[in-house]
Amino acid sequence: MYSKNVPSGFPRGFLWGGATAANQVEGAWNIAGKGISTAEVVKRSTNRKDFTMNQITKQSLTAAINDSSTTTYPKRRGVDFYHHYKEDIKLFAEMGFKAYRLSIAWTRIFPNGDEAEPNEQGLLFYDHAFETCCKYGIEPVVTISHYEMPLGLTLKNNGWAARETINEYTKFTKVLFERYRGIVKYWLTFNEINAAVWGFNGTGALDDDLPNDQKMQLRYQALHHQFIASALAVLQCHKLDPEAKIGCMLARMQTYAKTPAPLDVRAAQLQDQLNLFFTDVQVRGEYPNYMNRYFYDNGIELKFAADDEEILAKGKVDYLSFSYYMSTVTADDNNITKATGNFALGEANPYLTSSEWGWQIDPVGLRIALNELWDRYQIPLFIVENGLGAVDELTPDRKIHDDYRIDYLRKHIIQMKEAIQDGVELIGYTTWGPIDLISASTSEMAKRYGFIYVDQDDEGRGSLTRIRKDSFYWFKKVIASNGREV
Numbered sequence: 388m389y390s391k392n393v394p395s396g397f398p399r400g401f402l403w404g405g406a407t408a409a410n411q412v413e414g415a416w417n418i419a420g421k422g423i424s425t426a427e428v429v430k431r432s433t434n435r436k437d438f439t440m441n442q443i444t445k446q447s448l449t450a451a452i453n454d455s456s457t458t459t460y461p462k463r464r465g466v467d468f469y470h471h472y473k474e475d476i477k478l479f480a481e482m483g484f485k486a487y488r489l490s491i492a493w494t495r496i497f498p499n500g501d502e503a504e505p506n507e508q509g510l511l512f513y514d515h516a517f518e519t520c521c522k523y524g525i526e527p528v529v530t531i532s533h534y535e536m537p538l539g540l541t542l543k544n545n546g547w548a549a550r551e552t553i554n555e556y557t558k559f560t561k562v563l564f565e566r567y568r569g570i571v572k573y574w575l576t577f578n579e580i581n582a583a584v585w586g587f588n589g590t591g592a593l594d595d596d597l598p599n600d601q602k603m604q605l606r607y608q609a610l611h612h613q614f615i616a617s618a619l620a621v622l623q624c625h626k627l628d629p630e631a632k633i634g635c636m637l638a639r640m641q642t643y644a645k646t647p648a649p650l651d652v653r654a655a656q657l658q659d660q661l662n663l664f665f666t667d668v669q670v671r672g673e674y675p676n677y678m679n680r681y682f683y684d685n686g687i688e689l690k691f692a693a694d695d696e697e698i699l700a701k702g703k704v705d706y707l708s709f710s711y712y713m714s715t716v717t718a719d720d721n722n723i724t725k726a727t728g729n730f731a732l733g734e735a736n737p738y739l740t741s742s743e744w745g746w747q748i749d750p751v752g753l754r755i756a757l758n759e760l761w762d763r764y765q766i767p768l769f770i771v772e773n774g775l776g777a778v779d780e781l782t783p784d785r786k787i788h789d790d791y792r793i794d795y796l797r798k799h800i801i802q803m804k805e806a807i808q809d810g811v812e813l814i815g816y817t818t819w820g821p822i823d824l825i826s827a828s829t830s831e832m833a834k835r836y837g838f839i840y841v842d843q844d845d846e847g848r849g850s851l852t853r854i855r856k857d858s859f860y861w862f863k864k865v866i867a868s869n870g871r872e873v
């Protein structure tokens with residue numbers, strides 16, 4: 388007789404927590420020997436639909452380098468986590484976090500990227516942050532490169548466009564794996580590696596003056612260099628700290644066909660392949676054939692060094708992490724170069740509602756994504772970003788009643804549980820921006836994700852006081868009950 392073995396819910400030791408990126412929270416952009424990063428030359432958007440993270444030109448870059456404003460360039464101030472990390476991690480602990488995903492600012496360790504020796508003062512900051520996590524029993528999950536690199540490497544190598552950048556990254560990762568052996572158990576090589584095909588934010592390369600075909604040639608070549616750097620980091624990590632796990636990170640966009648017409652379904656399948664290609668390379672260790680055909684059809688020719696195939700085959704990741712905010716609908720002419728903000732939004736889905744920024748809210752899509760990723764790869768999955776960016780109102784008695792955020796998260800957690808019961812091996816869930824931070828796509832402060840409110844406006848005015856929102860108390864209960872009470 389068939390015997391049922393359906394998991395009852397979230398596994399013991401599930402990694403509940405939150406995720407941030409250095410350039411969106413830390414601030415302190417030019418102290419303790421830190422160099423300037425690519426994220427810190429991105430201007431604040433003056434219009435919510437005007438996304439700026441990829442709009443860097445040679446001209447705007449020169450202006451940014453000569454301007455030290457933290458109002459025009461808000462990622463330079465973040466929410467001053469650099470000076471508040473003890474207080475902030477303590478608040479995470481109060482919520483019961485089991486994990487905190489944070490990234491290391493490459494420019495604190497190698498200010499220009501090409502120095503021979505690391506900057507000890509920069510490392511000390513992360514020593515202290517990890518010690519604080521450890522004090523509260525919070526597992527650090529560390530993104531090695533989250534949407535940034537030393538601007539010095541853009542100026543010298545045009546970012547990831549040059550193969551030489553692989554050596555600089557490998558030098559950086561070696562320092563990290565040696566220093567944090569036994570301290571950091573979960574590493575991620577690149578945040579949303581698929582951002583490389585969207586431009587500057589992912590590649591650190593200036594390509595604004597190139598025609599579209601050459602642009603895509605450059606971006607895919609830059610991506611190839613990131614794949615090699617990532618695979619080398621996997622090999623290095625396994626050698627230097629065999630106990631640690633190292634994963635990849637994808638911006639997963641569940642893609643639906645516009646209609647059941649076979650050509651629409653095929654368009655959605657291609658869109659999906661163009662999204663899953665990244666993890667195909669990093670989990671399976673080789674370029675899939677559909678991509679070889681795509682390159683051929685689009686006149687893209689990648690340069691491989693002699694041992695690249697072997698490096699990719701050997702440097703396969705231990706787990707797959709991803710962000711999930713929304714699903715998309717593919718139109719016939721949809722194309723991955725037409726990304727809006729940090730995501731390709733596609734067409735409107737009449738069955739879904741959207742956030743104020745037009746991101747279509749789809750909790751069931753998360754269950755579908757989890758099942759598909761598990762079926763395809765059969766390695767542990769980790770949701771390292773999910774959440775609702777919204778405008779919060781601080782009431783006169785200094786409270787934030789963010790039931791809309793609770794509603795969004797609750798619905799996604801319910802679908803995660805369904806997926807676990809479907810048999811998916813899910814090891815953790817870190818929501819995006821547990822503390823309010825600067826938006827990646829628009830550099831606004833007004834787009835808030837946090838359980839913790841930060842008193843700062845778009846101009847950088849405010850006391851930086853941290854205030855617990857209603858969702859803070861709600862998420863605390865979710866964690867305490869290991870997801871039983873949502």
Ligand code: BGP
Nearest residue numbers: 408578579729776826827828829
């Ligand atoms: C992801 C990025 C994050 C984050 C998030 C929300 O793509 O990894 O850095 O910011 O999106 O995006 P936004 O800040 O644009 O709302």
